[in-house]
Amino acid sequence: MTTIAPSVAVKTEPKTSVGRVRKRLTSRTASLIAVVIALLWTTPTFGLFLSSFRPEDDIKGSGWWTFFTNPALTLENYREVLFGSSSSSGRLASFLINSVVITIPSVLFPLALATFAAYALSWTRFRGRDWVYIGIFALQVVPLQMALVPLLSFFSQGVEVFGITLMPAWNLEGPGQFIQVWFAHTCFALPLGVFLIHNFMSELPGELMEAARVDGATHGTILRKVVLPLVAPALAAFGIFQFLWVWNDLLVALIFSGGTADTAPMTVRLAQMAGTRGNEWQRLTSGAFVSMIIPLIVFLSMQRYFVRGLLAGSVKG
Amino acid sequence: MDFFFDFSAEAPKLLQLLIGVIAFLAFVGLMLVLLDRAPMKERSWGHSLLLLGPALALLAIGLVVPGIRTTLLSFMNGDSSQFVGLDNYLWMFTQPEAITVLRNTLIWVLLVPLLVTAIGLVYAVVVDKSRFEAAAKSLVFLPMAISFVGAGIIWRFVYAYRPEDANQIGLLNQFVVWLGGEPQQWLQEAPTNTLFLIVVMVWIQAGFATVVLSAAIKGIPAEIVEAARLDGATPLQMFFRVTLPSIRPALVVVLVTQSIGTLKLFDIVRTMTGGQFDTSVIANEMYNQAFRYGEAGKGAALAVFLFVLVTPIVVYQIRSLRQRREA
Numbered sequence A: 001m002t003t004i005a006p007s008v009a010v011k012t013e014p015k016t017s018v019g020r021v022r023k024r025l026t027s028r029t030a031s032l033i034a035v036v037i038a039l040l041w042t043t044p045t046f047g048l049f050l051s052s053f054r055p056e057d058d059i060k061g062s063g064w065w066t067f068f069t070n071p072a073l074t075l076e077n078y079r080e081v082l083f084g085s086s087s088s089s090g091r092l093a094s095f096l097i098n099s100v101v102i103t104i105p106s107v108l109f110p111l112a113l114a115t116f117a118a119y120a121l122s123w124t125r126f127r128g129r130d131w132v133y134i135g136i137f138a139l140q141v142v143p144l145q146m147a148l149v150p151l152l153s154f155f156s157q158g159v160e161v162f163g164i165t166l167m168p169a170w171n172l173e174g175p176g177q178f179i180q181v182w183f184a185h186t187c188f189a190l191p192l193g194v195f196l197i198h199n200f201m202s203e204l205p206g207e208l209m210e211a212a213r214v215d216g217a218t219h220g221t222i223l224r225k226v227v228l229p230l231v232a233p234a235l236a237a238f239g240i241f242q243f244l245w246v247w248n249d250l251l252v253a254l255i256f257s258g259g260t261a262d263t264a265p266m267t268v269r270l271a272q273m274a275g276t277r278g279n280e281w282q283r284l285t286s287g288a289f290v291s292m293i294i295p296l297i298v299f300l301s302m303q304r305y306f307v308r309g310l311l312a313g314s315v316k317g
Numbered sequence B: 001m002d003f004f005f006d007f008s009a010e011a012p013k014l015l016q017l018l019i020g021v022i023a024f025l026a027f028v029g030l031m032l033v034l035l036d037r038a039p040m041k042e043r044s045w046g047h048s049l050l051l052l053g054p055a056l057a058l059l060a061i062g063l064v065v066p067g068i069r070t071t072l073l074s075f076m077n078g079d080s081s082q083f084v085g086l087d088n089y090l091w092m093f094t095q096p097e098a099i100t101v102l103r104n105t106l107i108w109v110l111l112v113p114l115l116v117t118a119i120g121l122v123y124a125v126v127v128d129k130s131r132f133e134a135a136a137k138s139l140v141f142l143p144m145a146i147s148f149v150g151a152g153i154i155w156r157f158v159y160a161y162r163p164e165d166a167n168q169i170g171l172l173n174q175f176v177v178w179l180g181g182e183p184q185q186w187l188q189e190a191p192t193n194t195l196f197l198i199v200v201m202v203w204i205q206a207g208f209a210t211v212v213l214s215a216a217i218k219g220i221p222a223e224i225v226e227a228a229r230l231d232g233a234t235p236l237q238m239f240f241r242v243t244l245p246s247i248r249p250a251l252v253v254v255l256v257t258q259s260i261g262t263l264k265l266f267d268i269v270r271t272m273t274g275g276q277f278d279t280s281v282i283a284n285e286m287y288n289q290a291f292r293y294g295e296a297g298k299g300a301a302l303a304v305f306l307f308v309l310v311t312p313i314v315v316y317q318i319r320s321l322r323q324r325r326e327a
Helices: A006-011 A017-051 A056-061 A064-068 A076-083 A092-123 A129-139 A145-157 A174-201 A206-214 A219-248 A251-256 A266-276 A281-301 A303-311 B007-037 B045-073 B087-094 B096-127 B133-145 B148-158 B171-178 B192-218 B222-230 B235-246 B248-263 B267-272 B282-292 B296-326
Strands: A159-161 A164-167
Touching: A017 A064, A017 A281, A017 B096, A017 B133, A017 B148, A017 B171, A017 B192, A056 A281, A064 B171, A076 A092, A076 A281, A092 A129, A092 A174, A092 A219, A092 A266, A092 A281, A092 B007, A092 B045, A129 A174, A129 B045, A129 B296, A145 A174, A145 A251, A145 B045, A145 B282, A145 B296, A174 A219, A174 A251, A174 B007, A174 B045, A206 A219, A219 A281, A219 A303, A219 B007, A219 B148, A251 A266, A251 B282, A266 A281, A266 B148, A266 B267, A281 A303, A281 B133, A281 B148, A303 B192, B007 B045, B045 B296, B087 B096, B087 B296, B096 B133, B096 B192, B096 B248, B096 B282, B133 B192, B148 B171, B148 B192, B148 B267, B192 B235, B192 B248, B192 B267, B222 B235, B235 B248, B248 B296, B267 B282, B282 B296
Parallel strands: none
Antiparallel strands: A159 A164
16 A cells, blocks of 8 residues: 555655665556456456357357357347347347436436525525524435335325315326336435535635625526526536436335336346346347446536536435 | 347337337426426426426435334334334344344445445545546446446455366456465355455546546645645645644545445446345345335335434535525
């Protein structure tokens, strides 16, 4: 382990040969540790990736490392897992569309709602404002397991108090079921969203708001013209967070989306395949990669914002 | 094999998506119109209520009221028709299968935060200011983008088992064979199988720790580092006397975040073992009880217990938040 940087090390080169040897050793150990960790962290994914292009018999009959002595590649696994007609193939194309349909509104709604709420908590004044904020903040840590059963019955039975129906059952069917998934994701996302966006928004200079107000701007105008452009990075950070969360979520999807090709996202399908056909590696490997490709692209292209969101100190679930 | 892709089955979904997006635009438009209409006053409840109302309503419907109802349900029987007092909690703390679940959760929540923080810290330190720092961090960070389900499949493949006389296809068993051992069914032998599941979680989360801790290390004032170096501190002394104390707040953030995430962990266990072979954890068991066995009361009790476990963290976070706001 060493904290000495190469550039600095040049300046403070140890005078004695013993010191020099020791320094070289520590930096060599450091590099070794770094390489070992990096290998451990990439090899499993690489193995899966390579396997997803190998013919079925090869995957099941030999390890992926034998590929280098016996190379054979095919796209058949992807074709089958996406579009295959037998009931045991993945039919992932359908689930992929479901994932998209679930994810887009589940990102948009929390973004808007959290932005409005964060604005109210930063730039309008009312009594108890701090307590409302602290309450929302605390909800961040509440396990969503606490909410699942009652929220499901809220959708299926409506709300009844002392025999008076306050809210009828939603009775959603077919594609309408997406609405309850959007709704659940939006509710669960708000605490983190309000917290993250409020963090950035409350740091904007008050004079800016004051100036706009003196000019006769309404809250609507201030929000649109002054605040939004300035907090765009925070919105991006939360947007990516929420995108990855929803796209990769299994629990909420299992409970609120049914579990069929009509509405369930890819994670549900992959979990099913892993459970019942746990040894159909040609479908599992390619299926897993289909589900990873979009979040990986989003993640790599917007990593900067994601890191910023992380560093704002966030806890979600 | 012919293609199966029925576009007519997909069209209604895309229509639903369109409806959702239009509803979103209509909502935002309406909010902005209403905000523009209301006259500006120094203190106006109207504005605050309009801005906060939708979010608060959803939080109430989606989290607060359900949370309270779950607490009530935990004192009821399986189909919530009868009050049973503390029976569900008694079950949780006395029945062997439930105790296994609690024991596993304890192992998870002790090991994951420590391992994630340790590995993230070591990695952040060794790649700090090296030539390939950005790329090296990205490699470890990448699993953060992968779903727990996807990661579960990746690692099931690593752990895959083939009988001794067959070619191994799992990397871990291949190593065992190369070293002269017998292939093992890693995920089926309790209690070590829980450790193999924990590896997956650590693999996913280490990147988070690396990024947060690396940012903290870069935030250490250069003068402190320089002063320590002039005093002749060895790299190890530097690490324990300078680096560690300086990044304490970041370490706490990582430990806290990881503890919460681990307590609620569900997907990995479900994808890799389904909770069989004594690997179940609270969140997985809660799902099984409430949604598969129709035992809403037991499921609710497990959820409430989960909430009790995170409560100290909530209190701690509120306290530090208030300190920060007053500062």
